[in-house]
């Protein structure tokens with residue numbers, strides 16, 4: 001499998017109300033990022049992975065990764081102010097022009113390896129794939145001043161997750177165009193879609209949630225403790 005793993009971990013995680021960067025916050029005694037990387041180990045993707053981290057925190061991340069994965073060749077590179085810039089910097093650090101790029105948020109520690117495999121298979125077949133879950137809630141679209149504007153058909157709505165997987169050349173070209181146009185996206189599947197690519201959706205699980213708030217962190221601790229993570 002010719003796949004390169006990029007892990008955006010440069011967010012400061014202000015909503016978690018902690019002083020350290022979110023990916024270094026301890027979950028059951030280990031940094032969040034390490035839990036996340038472990039999910040990719042069975043696929044051989046930790047070796048040669050690239051982790052984008054907040055500026056000036058490179059050495060702390062380096063030490064945590066080396067402790068958990070001694071001998072694995074993991075690159076640590078500074079991310080940018082927005083997730084899109086962090087991904088672009090990681091892409092620049094990939095030496096190869098071939099294969100697929102697997103992008104997974106450091107803040108999603110419970111992705112299961114079979115979902116990763118399926119996303120890779122779909123991207124190899126269709127060019128791009130994202131994991132997502134069907135929306136359970138009815139989603140309301142509101143005006144700026146909080147009046148209901150529209151209620152999109154729930155049966156076609158999915159909540160975006162990662163991993164997102166792309167053929168290397170397609171992702172590089174879409175990022176180049178997005179930077180040139182000065183357009184910002186919060187995920188890479190939408191970025192490549194806006195530049196003409198087809199993106200296959202792979203059904204994920206609610207367990208692949210993004211640790212964002214202190215409640216999420218407590219829930220993540222609970223899942224590990226009861227052995228269902």
Ligand code: C5P
Nearest residue numbers: 008009010011081082083086105106107
């Ligand atoms: O901010 P958000 O929760 O969408 O972040 C999703 C992922 O992107 C997190 O793992 C975070 O560390 C990463 N990120 C990044 N660079 C930024 C902002 C977020 O790598 N500037």
